[in-house]
Amino acid sequence: MSYLLFEMCIYVYILSVSEAL
16 A cells, blocks of 8 residues: 555655765
C-alpha cells in the first residue's frame, strides 16, 4: 500500500545525496 510513498522517499533521498556531492 505505502510502497509508492516509500519509493518516492528513497528517490528524494538519493537526489539530496547526489546534490550534496
